[in-house]
Amino acid sequence: MTVAGSVHIAASSDAEAVAHWLGEYRASPHTQRAYRREAERLLLWLDAQGFGLGDVRRDHLDDFEAFLGDPQPRQRWTGPTRPRHDPRWRPFRGPLSPSSRRQCLVILQGLFAWLVEAGWVGHNPFRLMRDKRRRLDNRQGRVERYLEKPLWDWLWRWLNEAPATQSTPRARFEQERRRLAFGFAYLLAPRIGEVAAARMHDFHRREGRWWWHTVGKGGKAASIPVPPDMMRLLGGWRAVLDLPPEPGPEEATPLLRGLDGRRGLGDNRLYRLIRETFSAAADALEARQGDVSAREVALLRRATPHWLRHTALTHQAQAGVELRYLAETARHSRLDTTARYLHAEDAEWHRQQSRHGLSPGADDDGGEPLQ
The missing domain is CATH 1.10.150.130 (Tyrosine recombinase, N-terminal domain)
Structure with a gap:
């Protein structure tokens, strides 16, 4: 009223x-x-x-x-x-x-x-509503919605399997588009809206190095270093589109495109493409390994596009990328948000905690045992 x-x-x-x-x-x-x-x-x-x-x-x-x-x-x-x-x-x-x-x-x-x-x-x-920001037990723990390295490695190999000899041009186009979408998400940790909005000229060279320019959450502009693997992926995708390997500064055309090779993909279509790919990967893993891979299959079925961003940042942290650079890639305003991806500290804590056990000698300080 x-x-x-x-x-x-x-x-x-x-x-x-x-x-x-x-x-x-x-x-x-x-x-x-x-x-x-x-x-x-x-x-x-x-x-x-x-x-x-x-x-x-x-x-x-x-x-x-x-x-x-x-x-x-x-x-x-x-x-x-x-x-x-x-x-x-x-x-x-x-x-x-x-x-x-x-x-x-x-x-x-x-x-x-x-x-x-x-x-x-x-x-x-x-x-x-009293204390609504904390009332739902949303304490900032470690990020859990990501693919562990062995599962990501398997997924990337599956995405790169050569198409069948008799595959159609459409099948080859779709495979290369999936590779670019997943590779882009893994290498540069974008949000899904940033992937959908990306243009060819967002990739630009400065002093001999490639950078990706994006305007993300909250209208915050950023330039992210582009690793060589991303440029190789981009070159392969551009070959499918009959374009030269490297984008030019005037190419304001969409990066990811529909089947006509011109129209860009919207957020919803890209979301469905990634979820459908996760589902197909889960089916393939289940068929190849059966019950042995039940946990990994379940993870692939649950995974959403945002898991790729979590996976990218977690694996960068595990590879030793410094926190300050990780925060720049993630475009986080607070370092404690980025610190949620530092699973290496959990691994070291677990390793040291494992010294403490119930077996004789596990926590031996040299004293005489009780009789």
Whole structure:
């Protein structure tokens, strides 16, 4: 319910009011898409309850939080990724993790704060939630959603298997596109939106070295060093497109492209391509190794595109890349965020802890044993 006579935006419905809020993020498309997803989930849930934005009370937020962790009925709310206009589209792929629920609540608090200022709602019920940033047990532990090195190595070998002799030009095009998408994600640790938005001229040479320029989360611009393997991958992809090996400064064309070789891939299509590839890799590993690889198969089936970013940063840390450079590659504003990828410290801790055991002598300080 709006506050009579004090509305400061030209909106006639909750959806229009939210659209005005989203318009404030037009300069940051990735942020805008993420915020739209969370706002849409709230609006759909409120509609199912028969409420509007102005009706939300503090006690409703507990119900909404529980819903995020278990969207029911599942057939109505969850399903595989599909285009938004597809009638089979659903707002969830599954229950949200504690960290995702926390992020949703923080975003929606911002929405309600803006709506209060706009005069669309009378109060912000999220302000009544005590310590919402920590209440979902979202303590910053080590990153766990990544592929360990042996599994990544197997996946990369599988992606590089030579296509069948009778394979079609389309099959060869798709294989090279998959290799570029996964190699790019592994070597440069981009977010999926940055991969979809990448242009050929974003790869540029400066003083004999190649760099990748991107504008990422929060509109933050960065230039990331490009290793030789990435330039070899790029050269192979450009050969498929009948282009010279190295991009020129005037090539403002999409990096990853549709089957016509010209049109760029959107975020949703790229997301589906990567998930479908993970699924096909899981099928291949299961067929080749059976029960021996059950854990790895399960990981591949769970993996999302963002796992590739986690995998890239974790493996760079394990290879000895210094924390300050790792933070630049990740484009983190805080070093403690980047430090979550330092699994090497866990390995050393585990090695030293293993000295402590129950067998005689495992913790021997030279004293006489009790008789």
